[in-house]
Amino acid sequence: MRAMVLHEWGGMLTLETVPDPAPGLGEVVLRVHACAPDQFDVTIRAGRAGGKLPLILGHEIAGEVAAVGAGVEAWREGDRAILHAYLTCGACRFCQMGRETLCRDFRGYFGVHADGGYAEYVRAPARNLCRIPESVGYTEATVIVSPVATPLKAIKTRAGVRPGDDLVIVGACGGVGIHAVQIGKRFGARVIAVDIDDARLERAKALGADYAVNGRRENFGEAVAQITSGKGAEAVLEFVGTEETLPRSFASLAVAGTLIVIGFQPGAVFASDPTRFVMEEIAVTGSRYVNRAELAEAARWVGEGWVKPVISATYPLAETERALADLAANRVFGRAPILPGA
Numbered sequence: 001m002r003a004m005v006l007h008e009w010g011g012m013l014t015l016e017t018v019p020d021p022a023p024g025l026g027e028v029v030l031r032v033h034a035c036a037p038d039q040f041d042v043t044i045r046a047g048r049a050g051g052k053l054p055l056i057l058g059h060e061i062a063g064e065v066a067a068v069g070a071g072v073e074a075w076r077e078g079d080r081a082i083l084h085a086y087l088t089c090g091a092c093r094f095c096q097m098g099r100e101t102l103c104r105d106f107r108g109y110f111g112v113h114a115d116g117g118y119a120e121y122v123r124a125p126a127r128n129l130c131r132i133p134e135s136v137g138y139t140e141a142t143v144i145v146s147p148v149a150t151p152l153k154a155i156k157t158r159a160g161v162r163p164g165d166d167l168v169i170v171g172a173c174g175g176v177g178i179h180a181v182q183i184g185k186r187f188g189a190r191v192i193a194v195d196i197d198d199a200r201l202e203r204a205k206a207l208g209a210d211y212a213v214n215g216r217r218e219n220f221g222e223a224v225a226q227i228t229s230g231k232g233a234e235a236v237l238e239f240v241g242t243e244e245t246l247p248r249s250f251a252s253l254a255v256a257g258t259l260i261v262i263g264f265q266p267g268a269v270f271a272s273d274p275t276r277f278v279m280e281e282i283a284v285t286g287s288r289y290v291n292r293a294e295l296a297e298a299a300r301w302v303g304e305g306w307v308k309p310v311i312s313a314t315y316p317l318a319e320t321e322r323a324l325a326d327l328a329a330n331r332v333f334g335r336a337p338i339l340p341g342a
């Protein structure tokens with residue numbers, strides 16, 4: 001098959017012909033129709049996420065089942081599926097309670113610890129597959145994998161957003177944030193989008209944000225206080241997670257509010273007065289991807305049209321490097337998948 005292969009950390013991906021993968025016990029091989037890059041690819045390429053070389057990157061994968069290994073009963077050739085991005089043990093306490101992203105015997109991610117989707121085929125455990133709704137194309141389906149699934153869980157389960165809540169989304173114009181804006185609206189929240197680019201903030205408003213705050217021009221914590229008449233926001237989603245944004249996110253919380261960290265800068269430290277934890281019962285926590293049931297729920301959200309996949313471009317496999325360069329140069333809005341079959 002044709003695949004984009006990384007041979008040295010920090011190096012370029014090169015288009016090569018490599019052996020087709022074959023499914024092992026409990027595995028399938030997926031013909032990749034679309035695989036969307038994101039910022040994690042930068043970390044992976046640099047060697048900061050682990051994994052072994054040579055490596056095929058790509059972790060937001062949509063395709064159709066091309067081959068089924070022994071012991072797989074739920075999937076047939078031709079079935080359309082996305083892949084849950086985490087390789088988990090399936091046996092530990094957290095896997096068994098449906099919190100598999102906290103797996104204690106974690107095996108890693110597609111495109112890092114197993115070959116990923118910048119290739120014509122990818123091999124995967126059958127339990128990582130999730131059906132794509134009939135009405136959803138492969139390109140759009142890649143968005144389910146993380147940009148829809150991750151904030152859906154964060155908003156619904158981790159933050160418990162309810163109609164009428166104020167929801168601040170820090171990094172609202174990123175690939176995940178722009179879908180979080182739409183989901184927040186669906187939950188009936190008043191959505192305050194925070195980002196640093198006016199043109200993109202306008203697009204966030206067009207997709208449902210009630211307010212747009214340019215965090216480069218103003219202190220968004222103060223803007224949230226003003227918008228909410230001093231109440232603050234019941235929920236804040238952090239997709240940026242830096243030492244600059246975290247204190248402002250914290251300051252944006254209403255009494256009994258919840259700050260959910262999703263994107264973060266490793267090592268970022270921020271101070272918080274414990275008085276607020278007690279006197280206002282605020283909560284600061286994080287949200288780590290989704291379990292398989294939550295992924296299936298995200299697929300349904302896209303299938304029903306409750307959230308609109310934001311796709312700004314597509315690229316053939318051979319132009320994966322151009323796709324990654326466009327991403328790095330901030331020329332992508334939403335997602336811009338690679339189409340290995342094109």
Ligand SMILES: [Zn+2]
Pocket residue numbers: 088089090091092093094095096100102103104105106
């Ligand atoms: Zn586990």
